[in-house]
Amino acid sequence: MSRIFYRLLAIAGALCLFAPSLFSQSETPVDTGATAWMLTSTALVLMMVPGLAMFYGGLVRTKNVLGTMMHSFVAMGIMTILWVVAGYAMCFGPNVLGGWFGWDNGFLFLKKLDDSILDVGVPEYVFSMFQAKFAIITPALIAGAFAERVRFKSYVVFIALWGLLVYNPLCHWVWASDGFLFNLGANGAIDFAGGTVVHISAGVSGLVAALFLGARRGFPKTAMPPSNLVMTMIGGGLLWVGWFGFNAGSSIQSGLSTAQALTATQVAAAAGAITWMIIEGWHQGKATALGLVSGILAGLVAVTPAAGVVQPIGAMALGVLASFGCYGAIMIKNKLKYDDSLDAFGVHGVGGIIGAIFLAFFIRPSWMQAAAEAAGGSWSVWQQLGVQIVAVAIAVVYAGLMTWILMLLINKTMGFRSTAEKEMQGLDSAYHGEHGYGFLNPS
Numbered sequence: 001m002s003r004i005f006y007r008l009l010a011i012a013g014a015l016c017l018f019a020p021s022l023f024s025q026s027e028t029p030v031d032t033g034a035t036a037w038m039l040t041s042t043a044l045v046l047m048m049v050p051g052l053a054m055f056y057g058g059l060v061r062t063k064n065v066l067g068t069m070m071h072s073f074v075a076m077g078i079m080t081i082l083w084v085v086a087g088y089a090m091c092f093g094p095n096v097l098g099g100w101f102g103w104d105n106g107f108l109f110l111k112k113l114d115d116s117i118l119d120v121g122v123p124e125y126v127f128s129m130f131q132a133k134f135a136i137i138t139p140a141l142i143a144g145a146f147a148e149r150v151r152f153k154s155y156v157v158f159i160a161l162w163g164l165l166v167y168n169p170l171c172h173w174v175w176a177s178d179g180f181l182f183n184l185g186a187n188g189a190i191d192f193a194g195g196t197v198v199h200i201s202a203g204v205s206g207l208v209a210a211l212f213l214g215a216r217r218g219f220p221k222t223a224m225p226p227s228n229l230v231m232t233m234i235g236g237g238l239l240w241v242g243w244f245g246f247n248a249g250s251s252i253q254s255g256l257s258t259a260q261a262l263t264a265t266q267v268a269a270a271a272g273a274i275t276w277m278i279i280e281g282w283h284q285g286k287a288t289a290l291g292l293v294s295g296i297l298a299g300l301v302a303v304t305p306a307a308g309v310v311q312p313i314g315a316m317a318l319g320v321l322a323s324f325g326c327y328g329a330i331m332i333k334n335k336l337k338y339d340d341s342l343d344a345f346g347v348h349g350v351g352g353i354i355g356a357i358f359l360a361f362f363i364r365p366s367w368m369q370a371a372a373e374a375a376g377g378s379w380s381v382w383q384q385l386g387v388q389i390v391a392v393a394i395a396v397v398y399a400g401l402m403t404w405i406l407m408l409l410i411n412k413t414m415g416f417r418s419t420a421e422k423e424m425q426g427l428d429s430a431y432h433g434e435h436g437y438g439f440l441n442p443s
Contacts, residue, residue, distance in 0.1 A: 041249025067427025203349020272299020
């Protein structure tokens with residue numbers, strides 16, 4: 001009898017010890033395969049930020065290399081903190097203020113995510129950190145438009161405000177389940193991985209900022225050669241690799257849609273690169289290294305909103321269209337002589353617009369069938385095209401207007417443009433007390 005008692009006592013003790021872990025688990029089990037891919041994708045997208053820093057840093061003059069790269073690196077710190085404090089709540093919380101952005105007090109400092117597993121089997125922490133990388137790289141893209149001529153502290157304030165007031169609302173409209181663009185039309189405005197939220201918003205904002213600030217001193221008469229095209233090419237290569245996480249990771253799973261997005265990404269980048277080489281060879285008589293990486297980026301940007309809904313032939317078409325469109329935009333810029341220093345609008349803005357609009361003509365039949373069923377009857381390419389145009393127009397107007405307001409506010413209160421002396425001195429020395437190439441005389 002005593003032996004039975006002790007056995008029962010041991011069982012009861014074990015239950016007391018392990019019961020919390022047995023009954024506190026989420027109802028949704030963790031899909032380790034999907035989680036592993038999402039962790040990898042998160043790291044790949046973060047790698048794009050130093051890739052962008054190298055891409056931009058190689059394109060500016062020697063005296064501005066570190067200052068330009070700092071624009072990308074500082075975004076990793078600032079935007080991460082803002083994202084944890086309030087960004088995730090604003091992007092993925094339920095509608096507030098008529099749906100301008102989202103909000104959930106439980107998302108502040110990610111408190112609510114501690115033991116949360118999404119329905120797809122991925123811990124919500126992983127999803128949040130993946131999305132944080134998009135919030136980091138988007139304002140860093142803008143910096144290419146006004147490279148070599150802004151005050152560092154003003155830039156820091158600008159990207160913080162821009163992230164809160166431009167990126168977060170756009171993200172909520174397009175990707176939150178109750179966002180109005182997410183629910184526009186039969187199956188919402190298509191933006192699989194950030195054509196509208198990331199590239200159009202950054203490109204248009206960059207254009208507004210470049211026009212607001214004016215050209216670099218001496219532009220366009222003074223020669224402003226790139227400091228290191230080798231570094232730019234390496235940065236472009238890192239961006240291409242990281243883009244697989246950017247696009248294929250946006251499936252938030254590890255399955256068929258992941259493979260479809262990854263394939264579309266590779267095909268569009270290759271098509272963009274080859275098309276740019278052909279255009280440049282025909283127009284200028286030679287294919288340049290900068291042209292090649294510009295074509296890669298044009299293709300990648302254009303396929304970003306479309307990666308989950310187009311087949312390889314559609315991705316190829318978007319890459320070709322993007323190279324023609326972006327090359328033409330840069331030629332127009334050169335004729336108009338406005339100083340978008342590193343073609344943030346010419347590549348990201350124009351490429352994003354082309355991809356977001358023209359994807360409607362290349363959507364795979366199964367997606368259109370699902371959209372028709374959601375619409376309760378039929379859904380045509382032209383109807384989806386209309387939805388895409390509306391989403392693009394809203395992103396262009398909102399990002400452009402808000403950027404102009406922020407630029408005006410910062411310029412009035414603390415000044416945005418560098419002084420003539422500091423601009424001639426260079427960002428590296430003026431704002432960071434360093435030189436990117438040691439004792440090399442900056443030019």
